[in-house]
Amino acid sequence: MALVLDTGVVLALLNAKDRYHRACVELAMGTREPLVIPAAILGEVDYWIAQRLDPRAWRILIEDIDRGAYLLEPTTEEDLVRTVSLQDQYPSLSLGFVDAAVIAVCERLGERKVATVDRRDFSVVVPRHAPYLEILPA
Numbered sequence: 001m002a003l004v005l006d007t008g009v010v011l012a013l014l015n016a017k018d019r020y021h022r023a024c025v026e027l028a029m030g031t032r033e034p035l036v037i038p039a040a041i042l043g044e045v046d047y048w049i050a051q052r053l054d055p056r057a058w059r060i061l062i063e064d065i066d067r068g069a070y071l072l073e074p075t076t077e078e079d080l081v082r083t084v085s086l087q088d089q090y091p092s093l094s095l096g097f098v099d100a101a102v103i104a105v106c107e108r109l110g111e112r113k114v115a116t117v118d119r120r121d122f123s124v125v126v127p128r129h130a131p132y133l134e135i136l137p138a
Helices: 007-014 021-030 039-052 056-066 077-089 097-109
Strands: 003-005 035-038 071-073 113-115 134-136
Touching: 003 097, 007 021, 007 039, 007 056, 021 113, 035 039, 035 097, 039 056, 039 097, 077 097, 097 113
Parallel strands: 003 035, 003 113, 035 071, 113 134
Antiparallel strands: none
């Protein structure tokens, strides 16, 4: 199995001042599962790094991916189709592409957990493969 990471967790891991930093570091260090970064979140991560962090954080993230600290999970055509389906299924959430893509990756990988600090969308959406997604850190 794997632990799929959402944008907020990646940002928290990169920023010692983030209120979720400690919990996210403990989660990442405490799991034996591969840490999976869906490629679909990278644009959002880059945007928030440019807005809130030292630009060197982007380089650090890419170097971490390159050295194998994270597995980069490509977005498939199936994922893209599923994102639209999720957005249509949950119109009241205004579910964005990134969150829908993270859920689609969880479904495709059969993963029942997601690492996110955004409980709003992830606690409402019911994935195809499970009655709910377990949201970490708890």
